[in-house]
Amino acid sequence: MRKGEKFIEAFLFGCSALTLLTTVGIILVLSFETIGFFKDVSLIEFLTDTQWTPLFSNKRFGIMPLLAGTFLVTAISLVVAVPLGLVIAVYLSEYAPGWFREIVKPVLEILAAIPTVVYGYFALVYVTPWLQELFPDQVGGFNALSPGIVMGIMILPLISSLSEDALYAVPKSLKEASFAMGATKLQTVRQVLIPAAFSGISVSIVLALSRAIGETMIVAIAAGQQPRLTANPLVPIETATTYIVQVTMGDVPYDSLEYKTIFAVGMTLFVITLVLNNVSFWLKKRYTQAYR
């Protein structure tokens, strides 16, 4: 009997240790191919060159255009999602009647359950033509603005939900004290609740940022495949994730330099999101300690 139990425990431990193996696997695979990549391309070129053309005959390997594309779309999505998400969070936690909140919150969370390829379709087939009507002759068939806006809608529930939890976690006594001083709800929200819930709100924003950077299908469908160092949201660009999709959809032989580029790009993405995720853990830790 005891032996059986020991065996079961060992099996269960093995299963949880498998998650460690996944991380080790990701790091090994990315490092292995990235090191191979840097045997042919210098790190300085990778970080400073302003062109990314590994698939052309004149090969240039500067990651900047891909990162510029990624950050441009991400920035647009945050401009959409952060104000809107915060206002929704404040409304649901402070103003809305209970029944309204009970219905609206799960409905908004449907937005998070929709597969991203559907958002890509929506961006390309509806939002881009709509933008083209709004700004005639200026908006390309592929651009950063349309997927940016749509991605903002995708990460909206992440921000509104987590921020609402953070607002809700502020001790009621603080709020009541503010009301007792004669403050209106809006004054209380602005001067008491948001400062008190600030780290929780920033956790939601950092997580949304990390989600947006790693998002693939919306940009692969609607943003284009032209790596370009620009801040203009109306022209086609390419994000880091789109590049990986573009290469893997083609016929690139294993162990070629083109094949290694996707791992170098993947490594860059992995490092950025890893840093952002750990910033959010750190913020979260601080915020759970704040009020006890």
Place this chain on the structure above:
Amino acid sequence: MEETLEKPEKPVSRKKPKMTFESKGRTVYYQLQDKIFKYFALAATSLGLIVLVLLLYSVFSSGFDRLDWDFITSLPSKRAAKAGIYTAWTGTLWIMFLTTIIAFPIGVSAGIYLEEYSSRSRMSNLIEINIANLAGVPSIIYGLLGLEVFARFLNLGASVLTGSLTLALLILPIIIVSTREAIKTVPYTLREASFALGASKWQTIWNQVLPASVPGIITGVILAISRAIGETAPLIVIGALTYVPFAPTSPMDEFTVMPIQIFNWVSRPQKAFAENAAAAIIVLLSITFVMNAIAVYLRHRSQKKVKW
């Protein structure tokens, strides 16, 4: 009443503090501001809902006419009007089935270990941080892992098995976290009662803890699977094809899935293919929503029924 007992030295003025014109004006201003914000916020919240409705409407209006039995049973074709999603949904079913078989036992076991066995050791701390980190890794990175390890190193190619293994790793963190949450809700007294009757640790877990947390675990697994069937990027990266003229019949066959088929159709300039994409999206969304509805229902029922 208390005031009369205490006999204050100076009689307290009973008059209300004088409200000057300025301070009254300000109060009105702040209250007005509050009201305006309230309606503005309601509008913002509605905007979120309106976009959802718009999205669903746009998909249904352009895809619904295309959706018929032929569309579901036809093979892909270069002619938009003849093309169907047969290979795509069979591929999705295969992926769903295999991914569940792989991820469910491993994820639940890991969740049980972390909640019931592991003490606050450095190892379990490490595993916990690691799982939180894995949950934040972009899905496309899992694709790169699957491409290198499963497709190339283990030589499984762009098969259903490679896709399922990759997606299983992707959804493991979700299953583990939800299993732990479900197990946490089982009160400790239940375990003590079981121990008091002489049950061993595993007997307690198997006969008491797990049955009590089944709805929570199943909810988490369903949500994880619904996430997996919507994933596109990792499967493209491992090399899943956009055009497969046959349905997979074994785990080693090449495959395509619904989201990749949609991606393929959306990427073509002809309007007829966009309509195909919309029709396929209706099918994909229906599957996703039904799974989410089941999960929400299960969670709701388990919250209602079980009162410790």
